[in-house]
Amino acid sequence: MKIGVLxxxxxVREHLRHIELSGHTGIxxxxxEQLDDIDGLVLPGGESTTMRRLMDLYGxxxxxRQSSLPMYxxxxxxxxxxxxxxxxxxxxxxxxxxxxxxxxxxxQVDSFEADLDVKGIEEQVNAVFIRAPHIASVGPExxxxxxxxxxxxxxxxxxxxxISFHPELTDDYKIMKYFIEEMVAK
Numbered sequence: 001m002k003i004g005v006l007x008x009x010x011x012v013r014e015h016l017r018h019i020e021l022s023g024h025t026g027i028x029x030x031x032x033e034q035l036d037d038i039d040g041l042v043l044p045g046g047e048s049t050t051m052r053r054l055m056d057l058y059g060x061x062x063x064x065r066q067s068s069l070p071m072y073x074x075x076x077x078x079x080x081x082x083x084x085x086x087x088x089x090x091x092x093x094x095x096x097x098x099x100x101x102x103x104x105x106x107x108q109v110d111s112f113e114a115d116l117d118v119k120g121i122e123e124q125v126n127a128v129f130i131r132a133p134h135i136a137s138v139g140p141e142x143x144x145x146x147x148x149x150x151x152x153x154x155x156x157x158x159x160x161x162x163i164s165f166h167p168e169l170t171d172d173y174k175i176m177k178y179f180i181e182e183m184v185a186k
Contacts, residue, residue: 010046043077070159097139127165
């Protein structure tokens with residue numbers, strides 16, 4: 001399988017490494033035309049407002065809104081996938097029936113690491129939380145996969161996966177493997 005990583009900003013290289021460790025081909029996606037050559041797309045962590053501006057500038061926003069590609073968003077990527085964002089008039093790509101709240105785990109100095117139980121994955125997942133959002137509410141077709149301290153941090157809706165944390169900053173590629181096997185290869 002060919003899995004793209006939106007390569008405008010964020011942890012692109014780290015996600016490409018996880019795709020390769022999962023036994024698939026990782027493609028840095030820098031042009032809209034590349035969307036036709038991949039089987040799934042990762043929206044990496046970074047800064048969601050900056051990512052949205054770059055997506056608008058390079059023509060990705062409308063293309064991704066209309067795309068049927070399976071998508072997986074980490075941290076800022078989760079924010080991009082959300083229908084609604086607390087404190088904002090509208091969401092970005094509006095792919096998932098969720099409301100997210102930005103920076104809900106605190107500032108950079110409040111970053112932490114945790115081993116999480118994630119529904120659909122047998123072993124715990126190593127997760128790094130950096131200025132992480134959480135999922136404040138979900139619609140009826142959204143499956144909650146994991147929580148931390150009562151806050152939803154991993155959700156799935158059909159072929160879309162959104163997580164609050166950064167597994168790509170660890171050697172743990174179970175989430176990437178789950179995305180590819182359960183949503184892309186199905």
